[in-house]
Amino acid sequence: MDFSSFLTSLATSFIIFVVLMILFALLASRPGNNVIYYPNRILKGLEPLEGGVKSRNPFTWIKEALTSSEKEVVAMSGVDTAVYFVFLGTVLGILVFSGMILLPVLLPVAVTDDGGNQTTSKGTFSELDKLSMANIRQKSNRLWAFFICCYWVSIVSFILLWRAYKHVAWLRGEALKAPDVKPEQFAVVVRDIPAVPEGQTRKEQVDSYFKTIYPDTFYRSMIATDHKKADKIWEELEGYKKKLARAEAVFEKSKTTAKPEGTRPTNRTGLLGLCGSKVDSIEYYNEKINETITKLEAEQKVTLRDKQQNAAIIFFSNRVTAASAAQSLHAQMVDHWSVFAAPEPRQLLWPNLKIKYFEREVRQYVVYFVVTLTILFYMIPIAFISAFTTLQNLVKLLPFIKPIVRLRALRTVLEAYLPQIALIVFLALLPKLLLILSKMEGIPTESHAIRAASGKYFYFTVLNVFIGVTLGGTLFGTLKTIENSPNKLVSLLAASLPGNATFFLTYVALKFFVGYGLELSRLVPLILFHLKKKYLCKTDAEVKEAWAPGDLGYGTRVPGDMLIVTIVFCYSVIAPLIVPFGALYFGLGWLILRNQALKVYVPSYESNGRMWPHIHNRILASLILYQVTMLGYFGVQKFYYAPFLIPLPLLSILFGFVCAKKFYPAFERPTLEVAANGLKDAPNMDLIFRAFIPPSLSSEKIDDENFEDARSNV
Template sequence: MDPYEGLRASRNPFAWIREALVSTEADVIRMSGVDSAVYFVFLTTVLGILVLSGLVLLPVLLPVAATARGVMKANDTTSEGSFNDLDKLSMGMLKVGGYRKKLTRAEAIYAESKAAGNPEGTRPTTKTGFLGLIEASPFLKPVVDQATIKTVLEAYLPQLALIIFLALLPKFLLFLSKAEGIASESHAQRAASGKYFYFSVLNVFIGVTIGNTLFTALKRIEKDPNSLVPLLAESLPGSATFFLTFVALKFFVGYGLELSRIVPLIIFHLKKKYLCKTEAEVKEAWAPGDLGYATRIPADMLILTIVICYSVIAPLIIPFGIIYYGLGWVVLRNQVLKVYVPSYESYGRIWPHIYLRIMASLILYQATMLGYFSAKEFIYTPVLIPLIVLSFIFVLVCRNKFYRFFQCTALEVASRELKETPNMQVVFRSFIPPSLSSEKADEDQFEDALSHVV
């Protein structure tokens, strides 16, 4: 099972990186099937797109973002100005409100209520953020008040909660796909992957972006409804830092856990202690499983959507996307060659699924830039409209020209799947002379055995 059989073994803890880099597509197909090879084609394609985008956009946009007027003040950051330099570099003309902004707003409401004739004033009763955390758990106040811990919690706690929720969702979506009556495992995986992708884009990307814009500017829209369009243009980059840290967490935490496989190890020991009753069940619990396309591909697509949509607004996110896909290529190459065991093989039928989602991300990026530049009153914004139309035409042309090759199984594959395995017991009995056989010879059975032998 070792594709590197015959090579000299090494005790270097980083030898797996060299082995992953020198492995070929034939090695991947031999060890994990065509679907895994197609998945690495996807990773390579996206990595090339992001590298090219970085070479074009970063030299132009980073100086603009770093020197733009209206960049946030030193105190307008998430916690005590800790992320000021990062925010300045990642985006221009952006104001991020955090803990201090919420506290200032609460104090303003309290002062306004005192001026209205109530000497005691109306104190806010709803505690949000760390105010609510400290109110519910006073023993955490000495810990939360430390600037470093507060910074880390404010920056990473929402992203961690989002990642955990997204990790638990695919099981339910796969159950729904199988409940639809889909008999094929590969088809059910693709159906669950599609549901998970659209949910991730709508809930994570669009939901966080629009939700952040509306909730932070609701009062201003209420006072001046005509300011909605320019307000959207100003507030759209407000989620850039969130998504930048989200992508960073995905490759730092996600690939670290993937390489160490701590979570499967813990699950195995829990199953072994509480659920497994026989040796066969222990072996089944120890099985590493497959690559998990139903969850892995939508997660990668979400990162692609985030990176390309914010590549102009926050250009610093492009290197994070390159690191995510580059590191993922190396880590998952090792896992495919040495860890995962495929549970099915669709011979590359997953590629049309991946391709359509790539194009959906591209069209969403073009639509986002169209709205963003329109809100900024950029005079050359109509130039983007033909790009969206051409993208749809390209999708239709490729679908009509190439989709049938994936829709119909190749004759070689079909004949391989229909090939019968001979009954070895019948073959064995066919070579026993009738006089020595304990069973009465059956002429039809003998002819059937001969047909298997021939």
């Protein structure tokens, strides 16, 4: 890619961004769109906008985002979101502080050398390379400047990461200390309950076990059940209820318009409502609802009595006891009565609770193996894509497209976008698969599964996108290096980095201009909402469902950002020009997502910042990759003092080790100091207990006394 196509790409991206921003300013000021641009505020019962809508400056949101405090973010969107901003802010800080030294020092040093023109051979040399380390002659003393900058980037990272970890630990502590009664702080989940002894029920077994250990603070227990079937019936019931509401709404509407008595809506009972006999909808659904309720009640009875599993939720009347129980070893054999702190009720993955201790271990390793295979096999098509989508290579391989490529305009656009778009589409396919795999490990909570999937996705993107694209391009260019590649991976990677600098520069720019532009303008949800509202929705509930904003999407957002972190770290010293692009990515991201967090997204769970240790470790992993790559690159440049970079990765490992020792345990286990803080009011234990009853099993009609099989009495 030459310089002009790089500029074209940048300019196009910027134009798209500006258009999206204008669209946002226009659309967001229309009150009819409030549910799309301010759903979080609306759901929280606040006015969509603080000032009046009319008097609003189209740039007010920027001011609002910039002046919002972390406390507001926590209040509006939870600790997890606040932690995400700590992540964005920390990386931004690292890039700004690094750039303050890297740009004024390295750019002049690079541009004034005459360079070995080392990268021309790969056909990717451009004006940009003059500003990079590739322009420095081998063994030159100028390399010292780059060498020192390697240390500078690392030290800035260490300092800011330490501060961030400390801050997040404090945030988590504050959130857990809060005097509000949270049901999950009074419960622990126990798994691997041994077989029920002769002459006892599961409930009696669990109750007597915990009553012995906690005579004063044990409240009651809830045995986990296999309620898949009840869930299904319950969903069916909810479906009928919605359809009934819809039919009633249609009937109401028909009344007011043509004839006062209205037309009663009808439907067919057969497949998809297309065949079968025609019936009166309202009557039909009422009948169906009654039928299903009876079915559900019967299934609830069966579930609670006969589908009990070897897991239970234990409730304590006291936060400290629950916190302490969650981290204590209860049984002599670890594969019996293993406990963990209860998550929020909505996060519990019931079907995973029954999986036994060693089965979980085995599943975990099987999943790791499958994920490793996935990562390795995805590598092949990605390498092909990255190689094919370089126009030079395409022309080489398919000579008949040469005439097309000769059209200058088309060629420029193709060069600028083809590889990046291919890459982005390709990556969108994976996260779901990884989440399913993570759940198959037997992880018992939603947030943990998302963290696990997110971690896998990170390794995937770094290995495949970053290393794959880098090496893929080089391997195609210099096929002869394949033979000795396995044991020279680092130096090969290092050698091929400069050739791909512009590719990644464009990638970053595309991602932040177009990605964040789409994010802020919410064009897709807006169009979908208006379509749904016009053609599909009949009841208020349906309209509300149509604009439901969803959550921030941690699971895929963080690995995406982490890929940018990795790219920017690795190129920071080689091609310092990437640093402002990275800073722009995280700065713009911070600003736009701040707006989205405050006004749009509604978190679907709260893990009180447990994501941070994962993020921290992955930033460190990127840093280490960068340090090792630099070590290799200085070797390629024949800089004799390159071994003096060896302390850097060691220092990073030590830093990670100290952080893990100091901060991590408080993320893994509830601390007693925090749990011992006073509560606003005495906990209502019955409410706490009820919070954990799955919706398909809770019913106002059902009297507790009849269903105490799976729940113990006080």
